[in-house]
Amino acid sequence: MLERQGFRSALASVMAILIGMLVGLVVLLVSNPGSAVPGFVAIATGGLKNPKNMGQVLYYATPIIMTGLSVGFAKKTGLFNIGASGQFIMGAFAAVYVGVRWTFLPPGLHCLVAVLAAALMGALWGCVPGLLKAYCNINEVIACIMMNYIGMSTTNLLVRRLVFDRAKNQSLQPAASAVLPKLGFDKIFVDGGAPSSANAGFVIAAILGVVVWVILEKTKLGFELKACGYNRDAAKYAGINDKKNILLAMVFAGGLSGIGGALSYLSGSGTGIPVLDVLAAEGFNGIPVALLGMSNPIAIIFTGTFMAYLTQGGLSMQSFGFPTQIVDIISSVIIYFAAFALFFSQIIGKIKVGPKVTAQEKTDQEHKRLHDRMDQVKAQKGGEDQ
């Protein structure tokens, strides 16, 4: 039954994507009919055009898989972690700081410490809304949003003070010993001698996706976290420390986002943390990634890669003269339809489940549906009586 449910969710996500792409095509046709088809082909296939582009997909996927895992993990515990952005950027700062300044560490260890520092910093940033939610019952969404701004400004301040590259108005590049290993990806994902930025980050993100899945599905901790998420009162009744679990979930989620920041800025691609008053987009992109993956950690690895694929395809599309805004609209439309994934899942459920249920279940379901419908009709009737 669980396999079937997984299959249903996957099918629903694919359907959502296809419909999103169809609507995207319509937008293209309206904006520039002449280049619409080649432009659409570019966004649909750009990520696979050459090995370098494939590598770039993995590179873009890494941070949003991490923030997606962060949002998805919190969601399973019944929390909406909209603070992934702040956790991500604080993690990035911690990683860059360790990468630039702690050069006394031996290679290998240096990189590991930088990633761990990012995880800790992200966890700290997640822990604040967690504490407020668990012990003062303050809505985590508000606390998370505020922590995003505090994180953004703190990072700007700390980068300027501690690791500033004045010429580029961004952070300094981490030492080579702190950069994530390439794992030979620079040999595989190449186009015309130019390697992509792909590195071990994607592998780490994928492994962490599996780890998160194991935690949620196989461990006692996951059992308790999900119980809290589904029904906090019942969890409390069963002697589960709901406060501790809420805090723990936010700490974990924050840590995942923080690692995302490390994997992003230890990639050796030459980008630094920009000193701008803009919230890190990777944090928010984690929300649709988690949504499209229905918070399933394994699915999030794929949906994150898919989103990155769209990003890369969008870059390819620009060569057909589409303004970047249109590119953004197309990707947004596709992601927008991701929100319908659940809706499709229900439709598929109705079609597929039909013959397999027992008679008793069937009546139960019918009665439930019936009552709902009666309620609806009764409410409607109120409006139509005149």
Added chain:
Amino acid sequence: MSEYIIEMCNITKEFPGIIANDDITLQLKKGEIHALLGENGAGKSTLMSVLFGLYQPEKGVIKKDGKEVQIKDPNDANALGIGMVHQHFKLVHNFTVLQNIVLGMETTQHGLLKMDEARKKVVALSEQYGLRVDPDALIEDITVGMQQRVEILKMLYRDNEILIFDEPTAVLTPQEIEELMKIMKGLAAEGKSILFITHKLNEIKEVADRCTVLRKGKYIGTIDVAGVTKEEMSEMMVGRKVELRVEKGPAHPADVVFETQGLTVVNKEHGKKVVNDVSLKVRRGEIVCVAGIDGNGQTELVQAITGLMKADAGTVLLNGEDVTHASIRHKNTHGLGHIPEDRHKHGLVLDYPLAYNLVLQNYFEPEYCAKGFLKYDKIFQYGDSLIEKYDIRSGQGGKTIARSMSGGNQQKAIVAREIDRDPELLIAVQPTRGLDVGAIEYIHRQLVAERDKGKGILLISLELDEVMSLADRILVIYEGEIVAELDPQAVTVQELGLYMAGSKRKAVG
């Protein structure tokens, strides 16, 4: 003119794989109260939705005043004067009573509301039928019983002649039930015809003229209520003899297993003591029942004992150990079992499979958990064993999502989980609320069996019948205080009612 205002003749309604209504005939006389009796899943709701136009039957006809009518949707039903009070009310909470009643049927002049006429009509109707409500009170400020009266007024305001009540007493206190029964009789006397869906035999006995019984989608019969006993009716409903009176021998109370001393809970909002200096004892081998009208501190008392709420004063002793400030987990693993009042809020994680719910109190024990990893094969094995032992019915065994199970089986799952942990004190709060006769009988038997095994049982109940038949000792709670300790053998229901209403009290020994 026909003798019957509504006739549903030979109605058959099929769903893929099941016949929900199999050749059912229901005839409603004008001015009568007609009960529709059946267990959960017997086809009552389906039949009513056919009458309400939500379903089209495969076979059979519906007649109004002897003439065949087509009811294609609820608007048709409404046009024929059929109205319904749902179990869960459909009211706008921040609207007044009057606004709710006229909602959807507002009389206007030049686009402005003309509430005066509506008010006159509502006041006249409430006087005519004895439905005391303040038209200007906000819904959120009035009691559940009054909200129900508003729903009734809504039907009357729309000039409905045929009134369907869907399990109307499930949410009411005993006093409110009595009031509702009076109102229903009044409505019938004024010529309204009432269909009354229920599985409570007492209520049928009290108000209904006739009763149609359904079982598993089949028509069993229509009877004159006055001519049959409750036992006969329940046998018709369940299909076998049901013990309405609980079989139980005399109690053999042993040593005290549980005790509270001066337990007090203060409400944070209004500063009143909702549990006021409660001292009680439960011995092994006895069922102590805390009886009272809903909202007299029972919920808070239990939550203070179990740890869901903090007690402001007093101590709780379990097996002689002071557990007042112990964690919930500590109490649960040291001899406390708790069948909670609200099975959806506290009792189950509805989106978890049944098997997970069955280990909700012991998943962390070495048998099911090693080094932080759960042994899911063991969990499902244990789940299956409980499902078999306690006859919990579900579509897909341990993998069934709890939400999809019927209320009775959900409750059985909770009872199974709590009893199988072998607690020394079992707290059961309204363990049979909303269940049908078969499930009630089952749960009562389990409680008595636990008592006979030498467990202490603390039962909190609002149902006088349950109190009288199960309790070995009755403690009456009124406004958070224990006001009397009574022997069920030596007290009448009427007397008990007086204590519960606070008009009588006696020193507790």
